[in-house]
Amino acid sequence: MLEMRSIWKRFGSIVALRDLSLTIAEGEIVCLLGPSGCGKTTLLRVIAGLESPDSGQLFLNGQDISRVPAHQRGFGLMFQDYALFPHLSVADNIAFGLRMQHATGTYRRARVDQMLALVGLEGYSQRDVNALSGGERQRVALARSLAPRPRLLMLDEPLGSLDAALKARLLIDLPGVIRALGLTAVYVTHDQSEALAIADRIVLMNEGAIVQIDTPAALYRRPASTFAARFLGLNNLIPVVSRTGHSVHTSIGEFEVAGAGDTLLIHPDGLTINSAGTGRLEGTIHQRVFHGAWVEVQVRCGEVILTLRMPLFGPEVPAVGEGVTLDVAREAAILIAQSDA
Amino acid sequence: MKLRLRPRLARGMRYGLLLVPLIFLTVFFFYPLASILIYSLFADGGLNLAGFAEVAESAYYWRTLEFTLRQALYSTALTLALALPGAYLFTRYRFPGRSLLLALTALPFVLPTVVVAAAFSALLDDNGLINRALQTIFQLDDAPLQLERSLTAILIAHVFYNYAVALRIISGYWVNQSLRIEEAARSLGAAGWRLWWHVRLPLLRPALVAAGALVFIFTFTSFGVVLILGGVRFATLEVEIYRQAVNLFDLPTAAALSLIQMLVAFALLLIYTGFQRQTPVDLARVEQIARRPSNRREEGLVVGYVVVMAGLIFVPLLALIVRSLRLDGVWSLDNFTRLTQNPRNSVLFVPPAQAIVNSLIFAAMTTVLAVFLGVIAAYLLHQRRFRWLDPIFMLPLAASAVTIGFGYTLAFADRPLPLLTSPLIYPLAHTLVALPFVVRSVLPALRAIRPGLRESAVVLGASPLRIARWIDLPLIRRGVIVGATFAFTVSMGEFGASLFIPRVDRPTLPIAIYRLIERPGAANYGQAMALSVILMLVCAVSFAVIERLRTPGTEAF
Numbered sequence: 018m019l020e021m022r023s024i025w026k027r028f029g030s031i032v033a034l035r036d037l038s039l040t041i042a043e044g045e046i047v048c049l050l051g052p053s054g055c056g057k058t059t060l061l062r063v064i065a066g067l068e069s070p071d072s073g074q075l076f077l078n079g080q081d082i083s084r085v086p087a088h089q090r091g092f093g094l095m096f097q098d099y100a101l102f103p104h105l106s107v108a109d110n111i112a113f114g115l116r117m118q119h120a121t122g123t124y125r126r127a128r129v130d131q132m133l134a135l136v137g138l139e140g141y142s143q144r145d146v147n148a149l150s151g152g153e154r155q156r157v158a159l160a161r162s163l164a165p166r167p168r169l170l171m172l173d174e175p176l177g178s179l180d181a182a183l184k185a186r187l188l189i190d191l192p193g194v195i196r197a198l199g200l201t202a203v204y205v206t207h208d209q210s211e212a213l214a215i216a217d218r219i220v221l222m223n224e225g226a227i228v229q230i231d232t233p234a235a236l237y238r239r240p241a242s243t244f245a246a247r248f249l250g251l252n253n254l255i256p257v258v259s260r261t262g263h264s265v266h267t268s269i270g271e272f273e274v275a276g277a278g279d280t281l282l283i284h285p286d287g288l289t290i291n292s293a294g295t296g297r298l299e300g301t302i303h304q305r306v307f308h309g310a311w312v313e314v315q316v317r318c319g320e321v322i323l324t325l326r327m328p329l330f331g332p333e334v335p336a337v338g339e340g341v342t343l344d345v346a347r348e349a350a351i352l353i354a355q356s357d358a
Numbered sequence: 359m360k361l362r363l364r365p366r367l368a369r370g371m372r373y374g375l376l377l378v379p380l381i382f383l384t385v386f387f388f389y390p391l392a393s394i395l396i397y398s399l400f401a402d403g404g405l406n407l408a409g410f411a412e413v414a415e416s417a418y419y420w421r422t423l424e425f426t427l428r429q430a431l432y433s434t435a436l437t438l439a440l441a442l443p444g445a446y447l448f449t450r451y452r453f454p455g456r457s458l459l460l461a462l463t464a465l466p467f468v469l470p471t472v473v474v475a476a477a478f479s480a481l482l483d484d485n486g487l488i489n490r491a492l493q494t495i496f497q498l499d500d501a502p503l504q505l506e507r508s509l510t511a512i513l514i515a516h517v518f519y520n521y522a523v524a525l526r527i528i529s530g531y532w533v534n535q536s537l538r539i540e541e542a543a544r545s546l547g548a549a550g551w552r553l554w555w556h557v558r559l560p561l562l563r564p565a566l567v568a569a570g571a572l573v574f575i576f577t578f579t580s581f582g583v584v585l586i587l588g589g590v591r592f593a594t595l596e597v598e599i600y601r602q603a604v605n606l607f608d609l610p611t612a613a614a615l616s617l618i619q620m621l622v623a624f625a626l627l628l629i630y631t632g633f634q635r636q637t638p639v640d641l642a643r644v645e646q647i648a649r650r651p652s653n654r655r656e657e658g659l660v661v662g663y664v665v666v667m668a669g670l671i672f673v674p675l676l677a678l679i680v681r682s683l684r685l686d687g688v689w690s691l692d693n694f695t696r697l698t699q700n701p702r703n704s705v706l707f708v709p710p711a712q713a714i715v716n717s718l719i720f721a722a723m724t725t726v727l728a729v730f731l732g733v734i735a736a737y738l739l740h741q742r743r744f745r746w747l748d749p750i751f752m753l754p755l756a757a758s759a760v761t762i763g764f765g766y767t768l769a770f771a772d773r774p775l776p777l778l779t780s781p782l783i784y785p786l787a788h789t790l791v792a793l794p795f796v797v798r799s800v801l802p803a804l805r806a807i808r809p810g811l812r813e814s815a816v817v818l819g820a821s822p823l824r825i826a827r828w829i830d831l832p833l834i835r836r837g838v839i840v841g842a843t844f845a846f847t848v849s850m851g852e853f854g855a856s857l858f859i860p861r862v863d864r865p866t867l868p869i870a871i872y873r874l875i876e877r878p879g880a881a882n883y884g885q886a887m888a889l890s891v892i893l894m895l896v897c898a899v900s901f902a903v904i905e906r907l908r909t910p911g912t913e914a915f
Binding site for chain 2: 065066067086087088089090091092093094096098100102103104105113114116117118161162165
């Protein structure tokens with residue numbers, strides 16, 4: 018549906034997007050994920066037409082739209098701070114795009130009511146937008162970008178400024194609304210948990226380029242590089258010393274793994290403490306961090322510190338300094354490539 | 359082809375529109391100033407410095423320059439001396455009526471010079487309120503205080519005028535200073551005068567210098583107050599330029615003096631902008647720091663200062679009202695009712711009431727023109743790449759009204775633009791003076807619009823023109839109204855430049871007041887008072903509008 022071909026964008030000496038190509042399919046929710054400054058917001062603004070690329074093209078259903086001005090693209094964009102018009106009521110905010118399309122008053126009113134019902138804000142139409150709570154603003158912004166029936170919905174960190182409880186609820190509601198309408202959506206976030214929860218596909222970016230494109234499950238299970246692994250919070254990375262066939266040698270022992278790469282990743286979720294003391298890795302408890310639902314346990318194995326998670330209501334967490342042995346689940350250890358950075 | 363041409367044409371028109379304020383500024387500001395420069399250097403075709411030679415050799419002009427600087431220095435020192443304790447009390451103490459009083463201190467700033475001069479004349483001259491009161495109390499035959507045509511009267515009026523400017527700059531800066539520095543100094547043993555000398559004053563230095571420089575500029579270029587309250591004996595450069603150009607018709611000397619005056623004023627402005635800090639008055643911060651006076655001494659200080667300040671602001675205006683209602687020793691409304699008559703020996707060629715009508719018409723025209731140009735100029739300056747133009751649009755503030763008026767007599771007397779005899783010259787001159795005020799009211803509002811709002815509108819399908827219509831205009835509405843009110847007030851009160859315009863048959867309100875006040879006779883004086891009261895009321899209403907609508911923290915200066 019939407020295709021980007023070798024897009025470059027520079028701001029002075031900084032390269033925001035380098036030779037970026039990406040195709041988005043109809044009805045798909047794509048998350049642009051990456052650390053701040055990775056170019057994900059710039060890419061969103063290029064799609065929206067708010068920035069023009071230095072070179073490269075943008076195609077919508079096969080048509081080159083690179084030179085179509087932003088106000089003629091018919092896309093929806095929800096800003097991080099929502100950018101609600103402070104001088105307009107809730108209804109007038111939502112109706113703004115329809116007004117720009119010269120829609121009739123009757124249609125506008127009907128569509129506004131429909132949108133308010135969709136986001137669960139019935140009866141809010143005459144409210145002052147400045148008096149709304151964060152969650153209500155977020156929903157008005159969503160309704161405003163949906164009202165003109167955009168061909169593509171873009172969301173820039175839409176949950177960024179909300180509190181944890183509201184965020185958790187909207188992580189369920191938001192993809193529901195988008196899917197119910199059959200919309201194609203581009204969702205920008207720096208929060209991996211948001212991306213994993215919402216996306217059909219995640220586009221992981223770093224320094225203006227795409228690092229990896231995958232489904233959430235595939236990305237989390239098999240990050241392609243140490244950058245991807247670290248960004249997803251997977252920090253059990255051990256350098257490979259040598260390999261023979263399917264077996265690789267590291268400072269903490271030998272592992273049978275498929276694939277290529279010079280670094281071994283052991284998923285924290287695949288590590289467990291063997292209560293009988295007969296696990297294949299030996300170590301001592303280095304540190305314990307309480308996270309609520311789970312306890313993060315750091316185990317020192319020789320030079321390496323491995324992280325694993327223990328559920329709150331599971332076996333008792335050993336004390337710092339205690340010796341333990343660890344089991345490694347099948348498929349929890351994979352080979353990945355060392356990133357340049 | 360058609361598709362590609364139309365956006366280009368639209369963009370071309372947009373840029374063309376942005377040029378209009380620059381063209382206005384060039385024709386009605388830089389061209390007159392250049393005329394003065396050329397006239398002062400090349401009076402008869404070739405290079406001719408006779409004007410400068412005459413000025414340089416004359417002890418009289420040196421004395422004039424010396425007096426101009428001296429009175430400005432005295433006025434500045436007095437203003438700062440009064441404003442500093444005021445800033446202290448307003449930032450540190452909370453008391454009933456405080457915010458109202460703070461707002462009212464700005465009232466003098468919008469009052470026309472003629473009204474201020476008339477008010478102090480009504481208060482201080484030989485028949486003034488103070489002398490009358492003293493005569494009644496002490497049973498005296500003669501006026502005990504000889505303040506008519508005195509330096510003292512000029513200085514008091516200057517303090518009245520500039521007090522609020524200094525107060526706002528200093529207290530704005532003070533509020534943004536961390537109170538903790540002072541607390542640290544206290545904990546280290548500083549108290550009393552040592553706290554002031556070693557901590558507070560050094561911390562405030564940038565604000566004191568900025569306020570001082572601004573007040574010095576204002577009083578250095580002060581014209582109406584000096585002309586009316588000082589007379590010939592206390593001529594400043596401004597008054598001298600006016601006298602040479604209009605009364606003596608010695609244009610080369612006037613041009614030479616104008617050039618000197620401009621150079622000094624621009625040098626002062628450079629000092630001011632060097633020290634100026636953008637320090638919006640953060641009212642929330644004031645509320646945090648301010649507390650109730652906690653003992654008798656503090657209460658006494660606050661009450662005493664408030665009485666002095668309210669007295670300074672209201673007593674002259676009260677005197678003006680009282681004198682407007684007195685004629686031949688009795689209370690009467692005749693001063694007002696006679697405004698519509700045109701007696702045979704009148705100094706005006708028309709009934710005084712006609713001046714009110716003239717001023718209203720000119721002010722309406724000025725408002726429309728200044729808002730039109732000012733909003734476009736603000737749009738221009740709002741764009742990052744045109745930011746450097748900002749000081750250029752502020753320059754008319756630094757040029758004195760007399761310089762502008764004199765420049766107009768040189769530039770527009772003849773071809774190619776013989777505008778001087780057209781009544782349109784009034785609104786054109788007033789627009790030039792009002793333009794910086796409009797720009798300063800609209801620009802902060804425009805800058806306050808978050809870029810996300812415009813981008814949202816674009817993505818929702820709004821073209822640049824519809825963004826202006828649906829987003830920008832509604833959001834800068836208040837700023838535009840404030841700017842329009844400023845433009846209206848400036849035009850109603852403009853005196854210095856208007857005085858040069860030779861349309862004696864079309865006097866504006868301030869010109870009529872001046873002509874009446876200069877003439878002997880109780881009837882003329884009474885009518886001048888009546889007209890001043892009317893002008894004061896118009897400006898007070900404007901002031902109320904401005905104070906109500908102005909976004910907090912967007913001080914113009």
